Amino acid sequence: MTRSGSGIDGHDDKVRLRTWLRERREALEPADRAAQSRDLARQVLEHVGSTILPTGEGGRSTIAAYLGVAPEPDTIALLTALAPDHDIVVPICEPRYQLSWAAWTPGTPLERSVRAPVGEPGGRRFAFTELTGVRLILVPALGIDQDGQRVGQGGGYYDRFLADHPHDAPNAVPRLGIVYRSELLPAGRVPARPYDQPLHGAFTADGLRLFGARATPV
Structure with a gap:
């Protein structure tokens, strides 16, 4: 597949790529995913x-993360390790494909979202602009190419965000994706539209690869 700027061909290419990435992810052995x-958690923790450094209210920084759902990479252990030193917020799927954010700590009760197959905390919801001290955004993806373009699940929530x-x-x-090793793709692999916003980098089990002006030397 090649990159297309816009239109039906580019959309169809991305749909096919999404299907292929889902099939590959589901084919990974559970032990390999675990x-x-x-290793992904270790890489993120080392980077953080x-x-x-703590900058937010009370000397704590905020990390906007997400709760991975199998077969996605498991993020619970990662967020649990981050929570003592950082305020963790996770997304809430709102009408019109918008995201708000809610605080998460280990043991926070979750309710199944009415708009997506994910668990969401209850309590107060915040617009991203209301959050203080945000130092990192961890972004889910099915695949990310080395231009920083991502393939998500197709809901459009993160595209709009x-x-x-x-x-x-x-x-x-900094917005950094989290993917399995095989999901870090060559540059130009993901069809991009003019309004698509690239990520600054991606974590795999092998480390952090930065893109564009922040690119990690190969």
Whole structure:
């Protein structure tokens, strides 16, 4: 598949790529998914420990993350390890494919979303602009190419969220994807539309690969 700028061909290419990525993810052995999830958590924790200093209210920074649902990489152990030192918020699927954010701590009761197959915390919901001290956004994806373009589940929630917060805006918060090793794709693999906002980088079990101006040397 090749990159298409817009139109039906580009849309169809992305649908086919999404289907292929889902099939590959589902074919991963559970033990492999678990092992990669542990290594992914270690990579994220090392990055956070070396780059993020407390800046928010009470000396704590905020990390916008998500609760992975199998066969996605498991993020619960990661967020549990981050929670003592950082405020964790996770997304809530709102009408018109918008995201709000709610606080998460280990043991937070979850309710199944009425709009997506995910669990969501109850309690107060925040617009992203209401959050303070956000130093990192962890983004789910089925695949990410080395231009930073991502393939999501197709709901459009993160596409809209990322478009509202351009990657090249002044003081843009780093947005880093989380994928299995085989889901980090060559540059140009993901069809991109003019309004698609790339990620700054992606974590795999092998480490963090940065893209564009922040690119990790190969």
